[in-house]
Amino acid sequence: xxxxxxxxxxxxxxxxxxxxxxxxxxxxxxxxxxxxxxxxxxxxxxxxxxxxxxxxxxxxxxxxxxxxxxxxxxxxxxxxxxxxxxxxxxxxxxxxxxxxxxxxxxxxxxxxxxxxxxxxxxxxxxxxxxxxxxxxxxxxxxxxxxxxxxxxxxxxxxxxxxxxxxxxxxxxxxxxxxxxxxxxxxxxxxxxxxxxxxxxxxxxxxxxxxxxxxxxxxxxxxxxxxxxxxxxxxxxxxxxxxxxxxxxxxxxxxxx
Amino acid sequence: xxxxxxxxxxxxxxxxxxxxxxxxxxxxxxxxxxxxxxxxxxxxxxxxxxxxxxxxxxxxxxxxxxxxxxxxxxxxxxxxxxxxxxxxxxxxxxxxxxxxxxxxxxxxxxxxxxxxxxxxxxxxxxxxxxxxxxxxxxxxxxxxxxxxxxxxxxxxxxxxxxxxxxxxxxxxxxxxxxxxxxxxxxxxxxxxxxxxxxxxxxxxxxxxxxxxxxxxxxxxxxxxxxxxxxxxxxxxxxxxxxxxxxxxxxxxxxxxxxxxxxxxxxxxxxxxxxxxxxxxxxxxxxxxxxxxxxxxxxxxxxxxxxxxxxxxxxxxxxxxxxxxxxx
Numbered sequence: 001x002x003x004x005x006x007x008x009x010x011x012x013x014x015x016x017x018x019x020x021x022x023x024x025x026x027x028x029x030x031x032x033x034x035x036x037x038x039x040x041x042x043x044x045x046x047x048x049x050x051x052x053x054x055x056x057x058x059x060x061x062x063x064x065x066x067x068x069x070x071x072x073x074x075x076x077x078x079x080x081x082x083x084x085x086x087x088x089x090x091x092x093x094x095x096x097x098x099x100x101x102x103x104x105x106x107x108x109x110x111x112x113x114x115x116x117x118x119x120x121x122x123x124x125x126x127x128x129x130x131x132x133x134x135x136x137x138x139x140x141x142x143x144x145x146x147x148x149x150x151x152x153x154x155x156x157x158x159x160x161x162x163x164x165x166x167x168x169x170x171x172x173x174x175x176x177x178x179x180x181x182x183x184x185x186x187x188x189x190x191x192x193x194x195x196x197x198x199x200x201x202x203x204x205x206x207x208x209x210x211x212x213x214x215x216x217x218x219x220x221x222x223x224x225x226x227x228x229x230x231x232x233x234x235x236x237x238x239x240x241x242x243x244x245x246x247x248x249x250x251x252x253x254x255x256x
Numbered sequence: 257x258x259x260x261x262x263x264x265x266x267x268x269x270x271x272x273x274x275x276x277x278x279x280x281x282x283x284x285x286x287x288x289x290x291x292x293x294x295x296x297x298x299x300x301x302x303x304x305x306x307x308x309x310x311x312x313x314x315x316x317x318x319x320x321x322x323x324x325x326x327x328x329x330x331x332x333x334x335x336x337x338x339x340x341x342x343x344x345x346x347x348x349x350x351x352x353x354x355x356x357x358x359x360x361x362x363x364x365x366x367x368x369x370x371x372x373x374x375x376x377x378x379x380x381x382x383x384x385x386x387x388x389x390x391x392x393x394x395x396x397x398x399x400x401x402x403x404x405x406x407x408x409x410x411x412x413x414x415x416x417x418x419x420x421x422x423x424x425x426x427x428x429x430x431x432x433x434x435x436x437x438x439x440x441x442x443x444x445x446x447x448x449x450x451x452x453x454x455x456x457x458x459x460x461x462x463x464x465x466x467x468x469x470x471x472x473x474x475x476x477x478x479x480x481x482x483x484x485x486x487x488x489x490x491x492x493x494x495x496x497x498x499x500x501x502x503x504x505x506x507x508x509x510x511x512x513x514x515x516x517x518x519x520x521x522x523x524x525x526x527x528x529x530x531x532x533x534x535x536x537x538x539x540x541x542x543x544x545x546x547x548x549x550x551x552x553x554x555x556x557x558x559x560x561x562x563x564x565x566x567x568x569x570x571x572x573x574x575x576x577x578x579x580x581x582x583x
Contacts, residue, residue, distance in 0.1 A: 080470055094468065097461035099528045100454075108458050109469030111451040118450050 008071050010035045010200050011056070011087070011169055016065035018051055018224075025051045026062070027224040033169060038191065038201045040215030042208060044244055047221040049204050053171050056202075057089040058082035070168075086168035088161075090175060095158040096146045103128040103142035106161045131160040134197070135190045152183030159190045163197060170194055171202045176210050188214050208237050208244075222247040272522035272534030274577050278570065279541045286548030295551055302428055304547055306498060309432035311517060312539040313491045314510050316443050317484035319518035319535035323447070324480045325460035325527030326381035330370055331488050331514060333392035335507030338362045339492035340400055343502035346410040352417060360489045366392065367485025371478030389511065402504040407496060422497045432494055436536075439487065444532035456480060461528025516567050517542050542567075 009032040018026040026048050033039050043049050054060045056067070058079040067074050069085050076082050082089075096105050103121070104111075106128040112120040125142040132139050137156040139149075146154055155175050162170050172191065176184040184207075191214050194201055205211050211218065218235065220227040220243050227243055286295040294300055314331055321328055342359040350358070366388070373384040411418070423431045447453035458466040459473040466473050488507075496502055521538025523530030542563065549562050 079468060083470065089468070091468070094462070094464050097458040097465055097528060099461050099524075100457050104454050104457070108454070108466065109471045111454055113451055116450075117452065118445070119454065121449070 009033060009068075010037075010070060012068040013052070013056065013062075014066045014068070016052065016055060016062045016067075018048075018055065018060065018063050025224050026055075028065075029221070029224070029226050031219060031226065033200050033202060036195060036198055036200055037217065038195055038203060038215050040208075040211035040218045041202055041204045041221070042206070042211060042218060042240065042244060043221035043227075044247070046223075048224040049221055050173070051224075052221065053089070053173065053202065053204060056082065057087055057171060086166065087171065088165065088167035088169070089171040089173065090155070090158045090162060091173050095161075096154055098147040099145050101143045101145055102132070102139060102149075102157055105146055105157055106131065106164060108161075110165065127164060128157075128160065131164040132156055134163060135160055135193045137186070137190070150183060151179045152186035155179070155183075155187045156190055159187075159194065163194060163199070167199055169200045169202065171204070173204045174206070175203070176205065176207060184210060208240055212237055212240075220244060272531060272537050274574060275520055275522060275534065275537050275541055275570075279537055279544070282541065282544050282548060286544065286551065290548065290551040291553075295548055298428065300547070300551070302430065304543065305430040305433045306422075307547075308540060308543045309430075309436035310491055310495055311510065311513055311543060312436045312536060313439050313487050313494075314484075315514040315517040315521075315535050315539045316439055316532065317480075317487040318511075318514035319521065319523050319530055319538075320443060320447055320456060320532070321477075321480040321484055322515070322518050322523050322525070323460050323527060323530040324456040324477055325463065326374055326477055326480065327515065328367075328370060328381065328385045328481060328484050329511040330366070330385040330389040330392065331484060332507045332509065332511040333389045333396065334363055334366045334485055334488040335492045335495070335510060336502070336504060337366065337392050337396050338489035339496045339502050339506050340396055340405075340504075342489075342493050343405045343407055343410075343496055346407055347405065349410070352415075356417070356493060359493055360486055363485035363487075363489025363492075364482050365485070367482040367488075368478060370485070371481035374481070375474035375477050385511075397504060400502070400504055404504070405502040407500050407502075418497055421494050432498075435490075435494070440532060440536050443483075447532050452476070452479070457528060459527075460524075513542065516563075520567065520570055 012032040014030055016026050016029045016031070029048065029052060031052060041049050041053070051060060055062045056076065058076045058081050061077055067076060069087075074081075074085060076085070076087075097108065100108075103124040107124050112123045114120050128142050129139060135156050137153060139153065146157060149157065159170070175187050175191075179187065188210065191201055191203065203211060203215055212232070215232060217229070217231050218240060219229050220240065222244070227247070287293055314335070318328055318331060338359050341362050342355065345355045345358060370381070370385050370388055373379050373388070374381045377384070379387075419431070421431065421435070425431060425434070447456060455466065455471050455473075455476045458469075459471065459476045463473050492506065495506060517538040518530065518535050519525065519538070520541055521530070521534035521536070523535060523538075545566055546559060546563055549559060550556055554562055
């Protein structure tokens with residue numbers, strides 16, 4: 001892997017603008033993620049986090065601005081384009097089919113087949129459990145339906161999917177929102193494992209306490225603009241939460 | 257020992273397990289209680305062997321479509337419409353080898369239209385296929401003036417074509433049974449062992465997730481509608497040959513009976529849950545219930561009342577079983 005190319009970020013979004021009718025959702029946002037880095041993307045509701053991420057994952061296209069991936073300018077028009085680049089998104093509860101088995105969920109849409117499109121069930125069962133085990137999650141039966149799993153385990157299944165398909169950048173949209181404290185901790189561990197595997201992560205959350213445990217850098221959005229972009233060691237939870245609630249530009253506040 | 261335990265729990269975790277119990281109980285009850293045990297006499301079994309495949313073949317398609325999250329009420333009209341066209345082609349002396357293919361094409365196209373209405377025009381399938389059901393039935397009644405058309409004037413008995421669709425094999429077993437088994441196997445493998453089947457399940461279970469994973473859910477649904485159309489046309493030929501006629505009343509009630517069979521067989525009305533063996537079992541259960549009740553002397557014209565009550569009782573019991581299982 002050429003992660004050594006550390007000066008250049010893995011992905012860089014420059015001057016991104018987005019309108020929804022009359023709503024000016026993103027007002028010239030610059031955003032980047034380095035190789036093997038966990039970035040916390042935080043901000044209040046309506047700050048533009050989801051819009052920014054949906055542009056990166058191909059669900060929306062920007063009205064203005066450029067995206068560079070591994071140093072090259074890219075056009076991401078559909079979710080498939082994003083996937084082909086190695087950008088994978090894990091949405092809250094939307095990623096899994098609850099009444100379908102673990103193995104079938106992991107390989108949803110990308111099923112390994114033998115002849116004539118018939119499923120390679122052995123491979124699906126073995127590989128799905130092995131990948132889930134890499135995240136530190138022990139599940140025994142690949143035929144278990146996802147509905148029977150805990151919230152944390154479900155996130156594990158969804159994250160195992162992106163790990164198996166060798167994502168370079170994983171976007172996690174509120175992965176801990178509906179989870180208990182213990183399950184949230186489990187999900188944090190999964191995210192650490194993704195980094196261990198050399199994958200970069202964008203972690204969108206309302207919960208700064210969760211973000212602070214794992215993110216190495218924070219980007220705060222408010223009303224479609226970037227308020228700050230700060231390394232963890234240069235900030236603390238109180239400053240960040242003040243920033244989010246006040247919605248003021250960092251330059252006005254921290255006039256050094 | 258452990259393996260056996262898990263097999264037993266596997267069987268009971270299976271949604272249609274309860275149906276299997278009811279099915280076996282019904283067979284026992286009807287065999288013992290029907291006068292002179294006519295239920296298990298060869299005459300009755302032969303009749304069942306001809307009747308069950310009609311509904312069974314339709315239910316396979318309708319059930320698979322339901323797993324994919326959609327309904328098709330228009331089967332009630334695709335069946336007589338393709339039967340009409342089939343018999344008309346016999347009357348017009350079309351080249352025999354072409355007739356079955358054109359008939360089946362008619363069904364596939366009608367299914368395709370349903371699929372387009374649901375996925376592209378975005379009408380809920382219940383409404384869209386209610387519309388096409390009434391539309392095609394209107395067209396059919398206008399075109400046929402509701403008059404039956406006998407086939408014997410145009411097709412002498414004993415042709416190879418007829419033998420393939422409605423003949424009998426050794427021991428008087430109707431060929432229709434083989435066709436039912438054939439479609440059960442094909443659709444069973446497709447749904448449970450092929451990647452397309454996985455797409456059907458996830459499309460019905462969580463369409464947003466399926467689309468996010470790059471599955472063309474519109475294509476999946478359209479193909480399911482086309483499979484239903486195919487099966488309707490195929491069955492309509494079997495039925496027309498069996499009753500030796502086109503009848504404008506063909507297909508009436510099949511739309512709901514097929515849904516009932518699927519649900520009794522463990523298919524979820526919300527999509528994402530179901531199985532081909534379950535749907536087969538559901539069809540057998542409903543058909544045997546109907547047949548057995550008649551043999552027991554239930555009034556023929558009121559038979560739907562019993563079946564309706566049976567379906568409701570079944571659904572109620574199923575709810576309790578589900579609760580009991582999850583405790």
